[in-house]
Amino acid sequence: MNAHVAHEWNFDGLVGPTHNYSGLSFGNLASAKNQGAIANPRQAALQGLAKMKALTDRGWKQGVLAPHARPNLAVLRSLGFAGDDATVMSRAAKEARHLFNGAMSASAMWAANAATVSPSANTADGRVHFTAANLNNKFHRSMEHPTTSRILRAMFADEAHFAHHAALPGTPQLGDEGAANHTRFARRVGERGVEFFVYGAHGFDVSRPAPRQFPARQTREASEAVARLHGLDPAFTVYAQQHPDVIDAGVFHNDVIAVGHRELLFCHEQAFLDQPQVIEALRRSFGDGLVVISVSSEQVSVADAVKSYLFNSQLLSKPDGKMAIVVPEECRANAAVWRYLSELTASHPLLNEALVFDLRESMMNGGGPACLRLRVELNATEERAINAHVVMNDALYARLVGWVETHYRDRMAEVDMVDSQLWREVQTALDELTSILRLGRVYDFQR
Numbered sequence: 001m002n003a004h005v006a007h008e009w010n011f012d013g014l015v016g017p018t019h020n021y022s023g024l025s026f027g028n029l030a031s032a033k034n035q036g037a038i039a040n041p042r043q044a045a046l047q048g049l050a051k052m053k054a055l056t057d058r059g060w061k062q063g064v065l066a067p068h069a070r071p072n073l074a075v076l077r078s079l080g081f082a083g084d085d086a087t088v089m090s091r092a093a094k095e096a097r098h099l100f101n102g103a104m105s106a107s108a109m110w111a112a113n114a115a116t117v118s119p120s121a122n123t124a125d126g127r128v129h130f131t132a133a134n135l136n137n138k139f140h141r142s143m144e145h146p147t148t149s150r151i152l153r154a155m156f157a158d159e160a161h162f163a164h165h166a167a168l169p170g171t172p173q174l175g176d177e178g179a180a181n182h183t184r185f186a187r188r189v190g191e192r193g194v195e196f197f198v199y200g201a202h203g204f205d206v207s208r209p210a211p212r213q214f215p216a217r218q219t220r221e222a223s224e225a226v227a228r229l230h231g232l233d234p235a236f237t238v239y240a241q242q243h244p245d246v247i248d249a250g251v252f253h254n255d256v257i258a259v260g261h262r263e264l265l266f267c268h269e270q271a272f273l274d275q276p277q278v279i280e281a282l283r284r285s286f287g288d289g290l291v292v293i294s295v296s297s298e299q300v301s302v303a304d305a306v307k308s309y310l311f312n313s314q315l316l317s318k319p320d321g322k323m324a325i326v327v328p329e330e331c332r333a334n335a336a337v338w339r340y341l342s343e344l345t346a347s348h349p350l351l352n353e354a355l356v357f358d359l360r361e362s363m364m365n366g367g368g369p370a371c372l373r374l375r376v377e378l379n380a381t382e383e384r385a386i387n388a389h390v391v392m393n394d395a396l397y398a399r400l401v402g403w404v405e406t407h408y409r410d411r412m413a414e415v416d417m418v419d420s421q422l423w424r425e426v427q428t429a430l431d432e433l434t435s436i437l438r439l440g441r442v443y444d445f446q447r
């Protein structure tokens with residue numbers, strides 16, 4: 001057996017039954033714009049599953065990351081709402097709507113924010129390392145990491161191969177948003193390569209450049225802590241700051257403006273502060289052969305990039321070594337973006353195919369194809385050590401579609417959320433899901 005035969009796996013967040021539009025993410029333009037819109041959780045989950053199935057059918061390695069239980073009654077109780085479950089929910093909804101909506105959010109679907117993952121080829125102890133993201137910039141996301149950690153441990157349980165780190169301390173100075181601000185470059189999947197950490201601001205030195213209008217969710221200090229925890233070699237670790245102006249233009253995570261895979265960096269020319277130096281640092285660390293596609297503002301404006309999510313795409317290796325790019329329908333609907341992408345894939349020697357998916361329900365909350373997935377590079381030995389029940393295949397797809405159709409509603413407006421019947425539905429659904437995916441007891445209500 002050759003341990004170097006490795007694959008990039010994508011574990012996609014399965015959209016949870018309370019998916020809704022509450023406008024919770026200041027700085028995320030889609031979330032603000034669609035506040036109060038009526039969501040369709042069933043459709044959202046089926047759209048995500050359709051992407052997973054289509055990529056599986058093309059031969060890419062795909063798994064499923066379970067949703068979280070909502071409302072998060074434990075969080076509401078910790079904030080002083082007492083009584084039975086129904087009373088906690090109705091009091092919170094009446095007295096502190098923002099807390100109630102936060103406790104209802106299905107935001108764990110955006111798996112790119114679940115954790116930062118370093119493959120064994122890069123880590124000092126030769127294990128795959130996971131650090132759950134503290135997501136402390138937003139109340140509704142800050143409550144994800146305890147459950148995320150339990151789910152990741154239930155999927156990657158073998159301590160001989162997998163190391164799990166708790167989220168960093170929950171202060172904005174150590175704000176960590178996980179893989180959405182992290183990319184790995186390597187000549188081949190599974191080989192030692194460069195880890196690229198992108199932060200929005202310095203957490204402690206406020207004299208450094210920072211966005212003015214919207215928050216920088218990730219700090220340099222958080223990125224450095226994750227690199228230390230994972231035992232990364234500084235010679236193969238590069239840090240870069242997001243351009244503060246693009247954060248103010250709605251680029252709340254780096255994966256809204258840049259994506260990388262193997263030897264390719266695909267980004268907007270305004271993605272990083274001091275972009276030429278950033279690319280130079282990457283070339284120095286990577287060595288020869290790094291390919292950079294830097295898209296100019298004339299080709300695609302930052303505003304169009306944010307609207308279409310061109311860079312919130314997945315780059316996937318094909319058997320012949322070329323790559324496909326997975327983009328949302330919004331790219332096809334944007335004339336400038338579609339023209340650019342069609343010309344790129346018709347002429348580029350490496351990136352030669354675009355795959356388009358309807359992810360509208362997630363997109364309306366600012367979550368594109370790349371937000372929905374967590375990448376984990378696994379060699380053959382590690383692949384055999386994962387929980388096989390989370391691996392996408394025809395049978396699991398059919399089972400999960402049936403599960404969604406049985407348990408999910410097709411409408412979620414604000415009024416629909418204040419309903420203790422919904423809480424019971426979620427519990428029933430997730431109990432069943434943990435047995436399908438063999439996760440054990442990962443939810444508070446099961447413990």
Ligand code: SUG
Binds near residue numbers: 105371
């Ligand atoms: O954190 N939206 C998410 C979207 C996350 C996208 N992830 C990546 N770019 N990797 C966020 O802003 C909106 C929820 C609401 O408004 O109801 C939300 O949480």
